[in-house]
Amino acid sequence: MTELTNLTIAEAREGLRGKSFSARELAEAHVDAIDKANDALNVYVLPTPERALDMAKASDARLKKGEAGVLEGIPLGIKDLFCTKGVRTTACSHILDGFTPTYESTVTANLWAEGAVMLGKLNNDEFAMGSSNETSFYGPVVNPWQRKGSNAKLVPGGSSGGSSAAVAARLCMGATATDTGGSIRQPAAVTGTVGIKPTYGRCSRWGIVAFASSLDQAGPIARNVRDAAILLKVMASSDPKDTTSVDLPVPDYEAAVGKGVKGLTIGIPKEYRVPGMAPEIETLWQQGVEWLKAAGANIKEVNLPHTKYALPSYYIVAPAEASSNLARYDGVRYGLREKGSDVISMYENTRASGFGAEVKRRILIGTYVLSAGYYDAYYLKAQKVRTLIKQDFDNAFEEVDVILTPTTPGPAFALGEKTGDPVEMYLNDIFTVTVNMAGLPGLSVPAGLSSEGTPLGLQLIGKPFDEETLFRTGRVIEEAAGPLFKPHDWWSKAA
Amino acid sequence: MSVDRATVRRIARLARVAITDEEAARLEKELSGILDWVAQLDEIDTSAVEPMTRVAAMTMKQREDVVTDGFCADDILKNAPMADDHYFVVPKIVE
Numbered sequence: 001m002t003e004l005t006n007l008t009i010a011e012a013r014e015g016l017r018g019k020s021f022s023a024r025e026l027a028e029a030h031v032d033a034i035d036k037a038n039d040a041l042n043v044y045v046l047p048t049p050e051r052a053l054d055m056a057k058a059s060d061a062r063l064k065k066g067e068a069g070v071l072e073g074i075p076l077g078i079k080d081l082f083c084t085k086g087v088r089t090t091a092c093s094h095i096l097d098g099f100t101p102t103y104e105s106t107v108t109a110n111l112w113a114e115g116a117v118m119l120g121k122l123n124n125d126e127f128a129m130g131s132s133n134e135t136s137f138y139g140p141v142v143n144p145w146q147r148k149g150s151n152a153k154l155v156p157g158g159s160s161g162g163s164s165a166a167v168a169a170r171l172c173m174g175a176t177a178t179d180t181g182g183s184i185r186q187p188a189a190v191t192g193t194v195g196i197k198p199t200y201g202r203c204s205r206w207g208i209v210a211f212a213s214s215l216d217q218a219g220p221i222a223r224n225v226r227d228a229a230i231l232l233k234v235m236a237s238s239d240p241k242d243t244t245s246v247d248l249p250v251p252d253y254e255a256a257v258g259k260g261v262k263g264l265t266i267g268i269p270k271e272y273r274v275p276g277m278a279p280e281i282e283t284l285w286q287q288g289v290e291w292l293k294a295a296g297a298n299i300k301e302v303n304l305p306h307t308k309y310a311l312p313s314y315y316i317v318a319p320a321e322a323s324s325n326l327a328r329y330d331g332v333r334y335g336l337r338e339k340g341s342d343v344i345s346m347y348e349n350t351r352a353s354g355f356g357a358e359v360k361r362r363i364l365i366g367t368y369v370l371s372a373g374y375y376d377a378y379y380l381k382a383q384k385v386r387t388l389i390k391q392d393f394d395n396a397f398e399e400v401d402v403i404l405t406p407t408t409p410g411p412a413f414a415l416g417e418k419t420g421d422p423v424e425m426y427l428n429d430i431f432t433v434t435v436n437m438a439g440l441p442g443l444s445v446p447a448g449l450s451s452e453g454t455p456l457g458l459q460l461i462g463k464p465f466d467e468e469t470l471f472r473t474g475r476v477i478e479e480a481a482g483p484l485f486k487p488h489d490w491w492s493k494a495a
Numbered sequence: 496m497s498v499d500r501a502t503v504r505r506i507a508r509l510a511r512v513a514i515t516d517e518e519a520a521r522l523e524k525e526l527s528g529i530l531d532w533v534a535q536l537d538e539i540d541t542s543a544v545e546p547m548t549r550v551a552a553m554t555m556k557q558r559e560d561v562v563t564d565g566f567c568a569d570d571i572l573k574n575a576p577m578a579d580d581h582y583f584v585v586p587k588i589v590e
Contacts, residue, residue: 100573102573199550201550243555246553312532315532316536327511331576333574341586342588347511348512348513352514360514361525361526361529364510368498371506381536383547422525422529423532438550439549439551464550464551
């Protein structure tokens with residue numbers, strides 16, 4: 001039944017309703033595939049096969065009774081940042097060892113209410129801090145894609161590297177992910193998958209382990225634009241438990257897919273042509289422009305003059321908010337506790353052994369920029385720069401409907417290749433982080449292969465709460481780029 | 496170097512993270528590197544700019560001031576490393 005894992009969500013939805021196969025068969029096909037692949041790819045930190053089969057059984061009963069939800073019987077992977085009731089949730093940090101929530105995040109509760117089936121918890125960078133999934137306490141995820149003629153292990157992007165790799169390797173039909181500086185779009189780009197970070201406030205943050213609260217947003221990673229639209233429709237909601245969630249109705253995103261781009265104006269920001277950008281990224285970007293033009297869109301150059309300041313201001317705002325959010329891990333209420341001679345040394349020892357190097361680095365930067373006398377010079381300054389970045393976009397959106405950029409400055413790199421210099425690693429998010437700083441929606445869609453034979457993505461940036469235009473435009477690029485991007489299976493153990 | 500070893504030690508103490516001498520030496524270099532890189536923000540004059548507080552104009556939501564949750568002490572203590580009779584247990588604080 002391995003071919004079942006190749007279906008898109010839209011196809012599986014038809015198959016389940018038409019009784020070509022059962023939810024149980026669909027879940028079993030995925031459980032088997034995970035069993036064979038997880039040793040090589042390390043995508044799931046906690047597979048939950050029994051739960052998957054139980055949920056699938058319940059889905060079959062509802063399908064039979066004609067009570068199927070929107071995602072009835074669709075097997076999904078859940079990033080380990082989402083609290084799942086009764087299922088260990090650690091944010092892939094040692095400090096949350098054994099933490100088993102007694103509640104469910106709003107986003108995952110929305111998925112289960114529509115009949116989705118949970119396959120397990122997916123690997124991610126520790127507390128979502130990373131761009132390569134190499135900071136996870138459970139070890140790195142391996143990208144199912146390999147360079148032509150090489151078996152070097154490549155990173156799947158980060159922080160949602162388990163989500164992107166699992167979707168690409170057909171180990172779930174779609175996955176939840178979160179994006180604080182690019183953590184949905186960047187991993188989607190380097191694995192040939194589609195990822196959307198919706199507008200800040202579109203998905204509830206309740207029950208998602210917090211990293212930087214003014215930037216964090218949940219969104220899906222899927223194999224094509226339509227599937228991403230189907231998933232986001234269910235994940236998004238207004239939630240009284242998150243005061244930053246908006247009280248706007250959730251549109252039918254799937255209905256926007258296929259509407260085309262005729263008459264839309266696409267903005268091209270020249271500031272994204274950064275020094276040292278690989279020529280093939282420039283070529284891909286130009287190709288995207290040609291595709292959209294051919295589909296009837298108008299192209300217009302726009303100015304986003306504060307682009308270069310987005311990443312440095314992000315590295316003030318995000319660590320500052322993280323240092324505050326992560327203060328809760330004190331060895332008292334949950335997770336790890338190390339011994340100490342008094343309560344302060346218990347805190348210090350617990351946090352020393354519980355947090356990894358990148359998390360400590362960000363906590364210390366955040367503590368420094370928020371410490372007495374520095375608040376105005378750093379955090380307040382960075383929040384003012386955010387206003388300027390937001391104004392750039394507001395001005396651009398007076399003239400255009402959507403903005404097209406590359407998603408990443410290059411294709412997937414090898415494990416260990418960029419772990420030496422933190423700033424070099426941060427530069428992976430140069431094209432995605434502006435979108436978080438301005439709170440806008442951004443979608444990454446596969447657009448071609450690099451000279452190494454690995455996937456590259458294009459990013460679409462939209463007006464606040466205009467995810468529909470991203471799905472419309474993304475579908476046009478996807479169609480022009482050709483059939484689904486699929487790595488060849490080198491990772492499955494023989495049965 | 497934007498930060499020296501003593502500053503690294505001071506902020507680690509503020510953040511309640513014990514660090515080794517080796518870590519302090521590495522962090523001195525890394526934190527200085529990051530802070531030197533973010534210093535490029537000094538190029539922008541933000542004296543007349545308001546800090547960003549929201550993506551789209553919206554009024555802070557309000558709700559009825561009623562109890563919506565509670566009576567779940569067992570749930571709250573379920574993940575505690577040490578608990579006793581509905582209390583979190585911590586090292587002795589007051590002599």
